Amino acid sequence: MLLEKQKTGEKTDYQFGIGGGLVREHDYYRDFKKLEQLMGDNKKVAVFGNSSNQNDFTAIFDNFFLLQCNAETLKKRLNTRTNNEFGKEKM
Numbered sequence: 001m002l003l004e005k006q007k008t009g010e011k012t013d014y015q016f017g018i019g020g021g022l023v024r025e026h027d028y029y030r031d032f033k034k035l036e037q038l039m040g041d042n043k044k045v046a047v048f049g050n051s052s053n054q055n056d057f058t059a060i061f062d063n064f065f066l067l068q069c070n071a072e073t074l075k076k077r078l079n080t081r082t083n084n085e086f087g088k089e090k091m
């Protein structure tokens with residue numbers, strides 16, 4: 001996953017454990033060429049999450065599944081998880 005700073009266009013690679021400030025200041029882009037390489041001839045691939053350029057690579061997939069939960073469930077999961085601080089920062 002590639003991050004691009006919204007104001008300057010500066011690019012950086014995603015790093016696990018990044019804080020909310022970095023997330024709010026950047027757009028997320030998937031590297032289309034890298035995605036194609038990773039997929040190769042494999043016809044059963046799952047890609048999770050979304051990105052600012054997801055419409056650029058939707059044609060290479062046959063199916064899409066939207067997983068979602070209601071706001072109450074999401075808040076509970078964020079507030080009670082202990083293995084990751086992502087999403088816990090007050091906005």
